[in-house]
Amino acid sequence: MSTLWTIVPAEWLFQDYASEPAAREEIEVGGVRMVVTPVGRGQVRVERLISANPQHYLRPEWQPGAIIRYPH
Amino acid sequence: MHAWAESDTAAPETGGQGGVVQSVESLGQTQPVQAEDSNIYCLTIIGQIEGHMTLPPQNKTTKYEHVIPQLVAVEQNDSIEGLLIVLNTVGGDVEAGLAIAEMVASLSKPTVSLVLGGGHSIGVPIAVSADYSFIAETASMTIHPIRLTGMVIGVPQSFEYLERMQERVTRFVVEHSRITEEKFRELMLNTGEMARDIGSTVVGRDAVRYGLIDEVGGLGQAMKKLKDLIERNRGSAVREAGVVQ
Numbered sequence: 001m002s003t004l005w006t007i008v009p010a011e012w013l014f015q016d017y018a019s020e021p022a023a024r025e026e027i028e029v030g031g032v033r034m035v036v037t038p039v040g041r042g043q044v045r046v047e048r049l050i051s052a053n054p055q056h057y058l059r060p061e062w063q064p065g066a067i068i069r070y071p072h
Numbered sequence: 073m074h075a076w077a078e079s080d081t082a083a084p085e086t087g088g089q090g091g092v093v094q095s096v097e098s099l100g101q102t103q104p105v106q107a108e109d110s111n112i113y114c115l116t117i118i119g120q121i122e123g124h125m126t127l128p129p130q131n132k133t134t135k136y137e138h139v140i141p142q143l144v145a146v147e148q149n150d151s152i153e154g155l156l157i158v159l160n161t162v163g164g165d166v167e168a169g170l171a172i173a174e175m176v177a178s179l180s181k182p183t184v185s186l187v188l189g190g191g192h193s194i195g196v197p198i199a200v201s202a203d204y205s206f207i208a209e210t211a212s213m214t215i216h217p218i219r220l221t222g223m224v225i226g227v228p229q230s231f232e233y234l235e236r237m238q239e240r241v242t243r244f245v246v247e248h249s250r251i252t253e254e255k256f257r258e259l260m261l262n263t264g265e266m267a268r269d270i271g272s273t274v275v276g277r278d279a280v281r282y283g284l285i286d287e288v289g290g291l292g293q294a295m296k297k298l299k300d301l302i303e304r305n306r307g308s309a310v311r312e313a314g315v316v317q
Contacts, residue, residue, distance in 0.1 A: 003237065005193040005218050006120060006163030009268070013120070016128035048138050054145030057138060058113070064135050 027070060032056055036070065044070045111153040112298060113146050115139065116160075117198055121172070123165025134161065136168035143175045154302045156294060157185040157202055163193025166218065166237060170194070170244070173201040177248060182301030186294040187211045187285065197241055199285065200248040204297050206289040209276040213284065215259045216271025250283030 004013070022037045024047060032051050036044035046066045049056055056062065117139075119132030127133055146152050157176065163169070176183055176198065185202035187195070192214040199205050199213070207213070218238050242260075246253045259272040259282070266273065279285040287293065 003166045003218065003234075004120075004164060005166045005169070007190075007192045007214050007216070007269075008120070008162050013131065014128060016130050019128070021126070022129065048135055049141070051141070054141045054148055056145075057141040058145045058149070064138050 026050070029062075029068060029070065032062070034062065036068075039067065042069055042071070043067050111151060111302070112156055112295075113142075113149075113152045113154075114156045114158060115142065115146075116158045117172070117195065118160050119164075120162060121164030121169045121194060121198075123168030125165070134164070136165070136172060139172055140175060143172070143179065147179055147181065152181070153305070154182040154184070154298045155179060155202075156298055157183065157198070159185060159187045159191045159195055159199055160189035161192065161195040161198075162190060163195055163214075166194055166241070169198060170241070173197040173244065176201040182298060182305055184294050184298040184301065186289075186291065187213065187279075188290075190214075194241075196284070197244050197248075200245055203301060204287070205249070205285045206287050206294045206297070207276050207279045207285040208290050209288055211279075212273050212275045213279055214266075214271060214273045215256065216266065216269050217260055245284070249285070252283070255282055256284075 006013070024035055024037055025044070026033060026035050027044070028034075032049060032053075034049045034051075035047045037047055039045050044067070046062055046064055046068065048064055049062055051057070060066075061068065117134050119134060120127055122131075122133035122135050143155075146155050155176070176185075183202040183204075185199050185205045187199050187205070187207040188211050189208075190212055191199045191207070192212075193216065196213055196215060199207075218234055218241065242253065242256060245251065245256060259274065261270055262272045263270050265271065274282065274284065276288050280288050287297075289297075
């Protein structure tokens with residue numbers, strides 16, 4: 001169940017709903033699994049981490065939106 | 073048995089030369105960005121708070137599945153003594169927002185929130201969940217009921233379910249701020265102010281006047297307050313240690 005409580009009107013929020021979601025891959029970087037979106041030129045953008053170690057989530061280079069080089 | 077190092081958040085996973093090679097390969101640079109040697113962690117809550125459903129790409133979002141472990145790390149990491157939460161959000165997923173708010177409220181370390189630009193809808197509980205809250209003069213917070221412009225997806229929501237959800241949000245806000253339940257409801261059910269909804273948009277000073285936010289201020293004031301709270305927290309920890317001796 002997902003209730004969105006926001007001032008943004010629904011038609012704006014879901015404008016792009018029908019378009020293809022960007023391809024996502026699960027990879028391992030530095031021993032940590034993460035979900036990334038390829039952005040071309042051998043780079044990927046971090047979407048989220050999958051880690052049980054909370055300290056990993058503080059690392060600036062692995063914040064959602066960060067670009068890293070992959071594949072190695 | 074601990075599987076991770078307590079305080080070293082920036083160490084490469086493999087040491088020495090192997091570590092440098094790994095860094096070049098994975099990050100495209102010779103050295104991973106070192107975590108600041110700061111005792112304060114700054115968490116930004118921006119755009120839509122994305123919860124159970126990924127929103128279309130033109131939306132900027134705060135991913136709650138990343139924020140939650142970050143808050144766990146802040147609680148656990150001994151070198152972090154306080155948390156600054158900066159908000160500029162248009163609201164979002166109710167359950168994800170409440171999860172963040174509850175986690176912030178239950179942190180054992182000092183927390184200060186700062187609302188800049190906007191702290192709307194589910195941003196209200198998050199803003200008040202900190203030990204002390206600030207709002208910039210020009211910032212605004214929209215207080216409106218969940219059921220009207222809120223988009224409900226999936227299982228058809230019964231009126232009662234929405235009532236109960238609204239209740240728990242109202243209770244959270246009233247318990248974590250100085251606004252009275254009567255005043256909060258009055259603001260929430262105000263007609264005539266918003267074009268497509270009922271409710272009120274409360275700006276800077278008014279948020280403080282109603283008791284919703286503690287003080288009008290900006291970054292400087294928020295940092296100073298956080299430092300003061302950290303000092304006080306350290307002081308009481310030292311006193312406790314003294315008593316044990």
